[in-house]
Amino acid sequence: MVGMGQAFKNFWRHGFDFKGQATRAEYWWMALWGVILGLIGLLILVAGVFGVIFGEGLSMPLNPFYANLPMIMIIMVILGLVIFIPAMALTVRRLRDAGLKTWIIWVLLVLYFVLPNPTTRVNMEMNLFTVLERLVALIIFICTVLETDQLKNLKWIGREEMNLTGQNGANLSDNELTDTEVTVEVLYPKNSDEK
Structure with a gap:
């Protein structure tokens, strides 16, 4: 830690x-x-x-x-x-x-800085931009509190991990190895004695 x-x-x-x-x-x-x-x-x-x-x-x-x-x-x-x-x-x-995708992160940060900050405004009426700014700030705060990879499996916004598939199409974890047939042909240089 x-x-x-x-x-x-x-x-x-x-x-x-x-x-x-x-x-x-x-x-x-x-x-x-x-x-x-x-x-x-x-x-x-x-x-x-x-x-x-x-x-x-x-x-x-x-x-x-x-x-x-x-x-x-x-x-x-x-x-x-x-x-x-x-x-x-x-x-x-x-x-x-x-667990967020990179493009979602940048959209949130751009919205946070582009939307008007309600504390800097003289007129404090609640409008759509004020609500959106506060919503984006709340989403960023909640995401910083979440555990590692908590959002990674969410569709469209979650950072998906690469799926490794074996010969039969089953998903493999990073630690699993599969048996595969490999044919190796070793080529040796010919000696002048052998023809």
């Missing part, structure tokens, strides 16, 4: 791997890392904003934290952008591990 430290290493090691699979433990340990790092960043940002609001920030040149608040915010945005692609790769690998 993947631990918290190993999940962090795998996150960066497989940051651009969109073809593999990621276990539930690997995905959710990284989600916990994301929450922890997000809270630390939020605390730094809140402390800096409170320092500026209460007059201790930009007026105190001796305090480098408050004077560098804009730079800290820029660094946090850059870190968010750096983490984006490895997080997408991890999500794709996790959804594939749950």
Whole structure:
């Protein structure tokens, strides 16, 4: 089983791997890392904003934290952008591990990012796009919670495994071997003595 430290290493090691699979433990340990790092960043940002609001920030040149608040915010945005692609790769690998076909995974992710986010809208009416965005987010969440290969046998969306068939058409597992007749003709070079 993947631990918290190993999940962090795998996150960066497989940051651009969109073809593999990621276990539930690997995905959710990284989600916990994301929450922890997000809270630390939020605390730094809140402390800096409170320092500026209460007059201790930009007026105190001796305090480098408050004077560098804009730079800290820029660094946090850059870190968010750096983490984006490895997080997408991890999500794709996790959804594939749950058993979804690759094209279904990409449809879900494109819909998630293309549909308008209801929290960014000023007018909060429930419309079709809002319902679809929330439904896609719920489907992605449920798929990340499922066990390995839970969805692989679903028609159209499940990742089917290759079926190996024997001589009589029976399905074979990966570990079964069949007896087959093989005719091998060994050719030897002729010596100059033999004609």
